[in-house]
Amino acid sequence: MTDIGSFKVKTGLAEMLKGGVIMDVTTPEQAIIAEEAGACAVMALERVPSDIRAEGGVARMADPSIIKNIMAVVSIPVMAKARIGHFVEARILEALGADYIDESEVLTPADDSYHINKHDFKVPFVCGCRNLGEALRRIGEGAAMIRTKGEPGTGNVVEAVRHMRTVMSEMRALTLMPQEELMTAAKDMGAPYDLVLYVAEHGKLPVVNFAAGGIATPADAALMMQLGVDGIFVGSGIFKSGDPKARAKAIVMATTHYKDAKLLAEISKDLGQPMSGIEISTLTESQRMQERGW
Amino acid sequence: MKKRVGVLALQGAFREHRQVLEKLGCDVTEVRRTSDLDGIQGLIIPGGESTTIGKLLRIDEMGERIKELGAKDMPIFGTCAGMILLSKTIVDSDQYRLNLMDTVVERNAFGRQVASFETDLQVPALGVNPLRAVFIRAPYLKEVAPNVGILAEYNGKIVFVRQGNLLASAFHPELTPDNRVHQYFLNMIDEH
Numbered sequence: 001m002t003d004i005g006s007f008k009v010k011t012g013l014a015e016m017l018k019g020g021v022i023m024d025v026t027t028p029e030q031a032i033i034a035e036e037a038g039a040c041a042v043m044a045l046e047r048v049p050s051d052i053r054a055e056g057g058v059a060r061m062a063d064p065s066i067i068k069n070i071m072a073v074v075s076i077p078v079m080a081k082a083r084i085g086h087f088v089e090a091r092i093l094e095a096l097g098a099d100y101i102d103e104s105e106v107l108t109p110a111d112d113s114y115h116i117n118k119h120d121f122k123v124p125f126v127c128g129c130r131n132l133g134e135a136l137r138r139i140g141e142g143a144a145m146i147r148t149k150g151e152p153g154t155g156n157v158v159e160a161v162r163h164m165r166t167v168m169s170e171m172r173a174l175t176l177m178p179q180e181e182l183m184t185a186a187k188d189m190g191a192p193y194d195l196v197l198y199v200a201e202h203g204k205l206p207v208v209n210f211a212a213g214g215i216a217t218p219a220d221a222a223l224m225m226q227l228g229v230d231g232i233f234v235g236s237g238i239f240k241s242g243d244p245k246a247r248a249k250a251i252v253m254a255t256t257h258y259k260d261a262k263l264l265a266e267i268s269k270d271l272g273q274p275m276s277g278i279e280i281s282t283l284t285e286s287q288r289m290q291e292r293g294w
Numbered sequence: 295m296k297k298r299v300g301v302l303a304l305q306g307a308f309r310e311h312r313q314v315l316e317k318l319g320c321d322v323t324e325v326r327r328t329s330d331l332d333g334i335q336g337l338i339i340p341g342g343e344s345t346t347i348g349k350l351l352r353i354d355e356m357g358e359r360i361k362e363l364g365a366k367d368m369p370i371f372g373t374c375a376g377m378i379l380l381s382k383t384i385v386d387s388d389q390y391r392l393n394l395m396d397t398v399v400e401r402n403a404f405g406r407q408v409a410s411f412e413t414d415l416q417v418p419a420l421g422v423n424p425l426r427a428v429f430i431r432a433p434y435l436k437e438v439a440p441n442v443g444i445l446a447e448y449n450g451k452i453v454f455v456r457q458g459n460l461l462a463s464a465f466h467p468e469l470t471p472d473n474r475v476h477q478y479f480l481n482m483i484d485e486h
Contacts, residue, residue: 002413009410012430012469016341016374019305038349040305040342075387075401076343077431099407099431122408249349256304256350257326 005122010144014208021252024048024235028073037248041077044070049106049153050236059107061089085111094123101125105292106152118142130163132170133189140192149290150213155277157220160213164227174200216274218254225258242272296321300334304350306342310468314476328356336369336483339376348390364394367459369482377462396439403434417446420474427465
């Protein structure tokens with residue numbers, strides 16, 4: 001029996017992206033630079049997160065022609081973002097042939113209570129999380145890949161680190177709990193019980209987990225890999241830096257050779273100016289994209 | 295004695311291949327630098343993005359070393375991106391390749407991700423039971439030379455082949471619990 005768009009096939013593409021870097025791009029020219037640098041996929045956008053942050057207003061799904069034009073020039077997978085809860089934007093992206101949909105807090109949420117029922121689609125979804133409960137709720141809704149939220153468009157890795165450490169330590173805690181404590185743990189973190197049982201047994205998420213939100217240097221990428229993520233999303237960090245080509249290539253190499261400090265020293269040389277970055281404490285609560293998601 | 299098998303670990307689903315090989319009793323080396331190739335008896339090139347892996351293979355001439363080992367009859371098994379990298383001809387692409395198999399490969403040949411699928415394949419070389427095969431943005435072989443043996447087709451498309459010491463599949467045997475494909479590769483190492 002042939003099965004198109006099964007959960008195995010959806011999670012399978014994420015498995016193939018592991019150890020790789022997914023780069024935000026806004027034009028076909030940037031997409032080609034990303035592919036040439038060794039990106040394993042690109043995220044097609046109208047504006048990168050730091051511009052969304054600077055310009056304000058409502059951020060929506062990109063114009064379909066931006067996505068189509070990018071799909072036409074690269075052979076690697078092309079992802080695109082839909083607003084949280086906006087299942088029609090997701091249907092449009094699926095119809096365009098996007099390879100993955102990011103139901104993303106970088107865009108302005110379309111629903112303040114509910115996320116998209118992602119089981120209902122043939123195209124796979126990736127969603128952000130700050131903690132294990134949030135990750136498992138999204139997987140329960142059908143997400144086939146998880147990423148940390150971090151704080152997008154800041155060039156500051158501290159939030160991605162916090163989110164990854166939180167997820168890892170909450171998973172470790174579940175593996176040590178006796179069976180009778182797991183139902184209360186599921187209740188307390190607001191996570192589906194069957195997925196809590198899965199994590200307690202396996203010590204890992206049932207899907208691939210990437211880092212996102214604030215990664216700006218090869219060292220940032222290697223740090224997240226050493227903390228245990230499967231791969232890296234870079235948003236504003238590449239095309240808001242002084243030398244996107246060199247930086248993109250360096251982040252790809254650092255993601256593969258994340259444990260090789262000598263090579264990392266070599267890779268990190270002469271990359272020009274990184275994006276300038278924002279200290280998180282200067283953001284007001286309404287400026288923090290990571291608070292979006294339910 | 296345990297077989298020492300390398301898994302190319304530059305990018306992609308290398309961990310899954312490692313787990314299958316360990317289950318089958320192998321001593322597994324994750325290959326990231328050229329020196330990691332020393333002493334292995336066989337190599338798996340996993341699924342991932344063939345352009346990404348190709349770029350990373352150019353660092354310290356690792357791809358050239360793998361080519362030499364393949365030409366010297368070391369068994370090499372490529373899955374999906376690995377099949378692309380092993381092929382001499384890649385339709386409409388000048389990307390880096392290992393140039394070892396006399397095959398013409400078409401990338402993303404079944405379509406984009408929304409067309410990805412799993413199915414039951416008949417593989418006579420592995421016995422009568424069908425093999426569950428997962429195809430993800432998969433390639434297939436448009437043409438193969440007479441010295442390439444076809445092990446499986448799907449709807450008339452060539453998806454699993456062997457050419458002497460080289461094995462290639464368009465699908466991902468590392469993502470399903472059936473270990474027969476990996477066992478077949480280990481038997482190739484034994485024959486060698």
